[in-house]
Amino acid sequence: MSRGVTYPAGFRAAGISAGLKPSGKLDLGLLVGEPGTVAAGLFTTNRMPAAPVVIGRTRIAATGGAVRAVLVNSGQANAATGQRGAADAEKTTAAAADLLGLAAEHVLPCSTGVIGEPIHLDAMLAALPSVVEALGAGGDAFARAIMTTDTVPKSAQADAGAFRVGGAAKGVGMIAPSLATMLTFITTDAPVTPADLDGLARRVLQPRFEAITVDACASTNDTVLLFASGAAGGSPVAPGSGGWRALEDAVAEVGDALAAQLIADGEGVTHVLLIDVEGAGDDVEARTVAKAIAESPLVKTAAFGRDPNPGRILQAVGAAGVEVDPTSVDVWIGDTQVVASGVIPPAYFDADQLRAAAAASMTAAEVPLRVRVGAGPGRSRVLGCDLTYDYVRINGEYTT
């Protein structure tokens, strides 16, 4: 089991049941860094942001990144809750800060669960002493406490020479590549200035969490937080140094691992799509085409049916809104080329070998789709998934 957010030195975490979820499962998490810890944040671009997102953004700015803790509840998203929601988040983080001997502005709130439902304030306030008391090497309990319809907790860790990096994440629906993806917490014991930590988050983490999509729905609560405790000692790591490059690689490794875990546990997912687009005008155009394929309900249902359906991939490429020369489009499913210069080979329909080879690639848990749209330098990889009966069941029956 990964030690997750408590793998790096200088962090304590806990996860307990506070009675916020009807199921009685773990639903309150707390992560605290030792004095000197700083944080960087990436928040949803949704125009209806939840109260914790608004407060988190404000507190990171107001303290210059000197944020040491995050209090996370699952069960209620505290979104579309108006002034009451803001007051609730302020009350709970102020009470947690009191118990930790901190000012409220050094503690961030995060919430995930049903939109519109106020957090169960009394239950949460009553549980705060217990979660503070439980603080320790609780990376696993923390990862469990932030789950909603997740079927497995998600955590990762990596080494960067003298430094360690750890992380936890949650999210199975409302996941889309527009900034952050649900809740992700990454920690390191490397000493890093707030400005450099912010740059690291934007350069290394943002593109990774923008490149995954379960259902193209950017949540009101998406948040990625990156904490550095500096507990490994020494002066701040200088960008460009060998230590920095090792740190960047380790943060990237943890980010990749968490992003992959989010997609693999996407609601109802049975196949992950690894979509590589190359030959576009630039990386942004390649990303746009890859996302259009990943978000097409017709491609997603074909993946569920293990049906290598090159026509649906072409439809998505053509509808992406990017200028494409139809005669320069090639598509591979696994190692099988199913479109050459914009044409599906007639052999695909006449003989069965081509289709059978492509179909065989679609039985794997991870299906590689490669699409060349021209001779340009632009390339991008997006992780998508199939659209299944279970996605419909989960979202037709569950009130989020």
Place this chain on the structure above:
Amino acid sequence: MSRGVTYPAGFRAAGISAGLKPSGKLDLGLLVGEPGTVAAGLFTTNRMPAAPVVIGRTRIAATGGAVRAVLVNSGQANAATGQRGAADAEKTTAAAADLLGLAAEHVLPCSTGVIGEPIHLDAMLAALPSVVEALGAGGDAFARAIMTTDTVPKSAQADAGAFRVGGAAKGVGMIAPSLATMLTFITTDAPVTPADLDGLARRVLQPRFEAITVDACASTNDTVLLFASGAAGGSPVAPGSGGWRALEDAVAEVGDALAAQLIADGEGVTHVLLIDVEGAGDDVEARTVAKAIAESPLVKTAAFGRDPNPGRILQAVGAAGVEVDPTSVDVWIGDTQVVASGVIPPAYFDADQLRAAAAASMTAAEVPLRVRVGAGPGRSRVLGCDLTYDYVRINGEYTT
């Protein structure tokens, strides 16, 4: 039964089985207007357009709208078929034109079915004499011959004083509001100049077919054709005259009827969503927000589950990419207000009356959602539908 495209004077139509569909059902349609007939066309914006779309666009331009007939096959889409696909469409329309005593450029090709599969050329050429011989008051057979996974044929008719308007359409998947929607054919016996007919198509029909979405997937073959035979007699109707206004209303009525039939027969649909957005900065912003709601998999699955989930509607509003003041958003499901000034009333969760009233509205075949996003003049209605097990089944099992 509606007489569809043959309701106006001056049109003959037929639909036969040419052996293009494995099922043996009707799969070849022909619509022919008497001498003097003109046509206007709206075609897909997909960058990978099917061969018939490219040829249709060219022929309408080359003849100045003097197009008199359309030959439609179902079973194969003739998209992603390269030069062979273009040659096949030219051969079949040339052969049909010969039989009709026309030049090839006065006959348009249309295809719908499996992308990438070449049309069954020999079978189609062999069937042409039969379909020409069958020409008559065959609006219903024509509407049936253009079906693919449609469960019912779609046709409509309306009167405009001295003039008549009729139409037929097909389409259940790959339907999205970016220009036309699969295949739609509308006829009138009013005398109209090609330029005025083109204006009528763009002003009256385009917004109607851009305002429906089954799955946000713009097809490679989407086409709307509007034919005017002039068989009612008289000189061309002048835009702005009383006759013109009646004609415009009748074309709008037929367009509305066909668009509604397309959504109601959307793949797996059990509930149609009538989404009205008001108070936006302008109509384009209102349309963007309405589409974001209509295309959200979370809203669509909630509609399937008859779950009035105001949080998911707010999520879609916030993610639409339009600037919105969160405190000025109101949402009604049926007559029940479920969001007031950006907040879901706590009563929605505490008491059950509010939720029960909203849930009752969601059991209807047509569910009205009204969203006010501010005090601006912009408004738009979009027709969407739910995302169901059957959508996944149909598209996971059927190769389109």
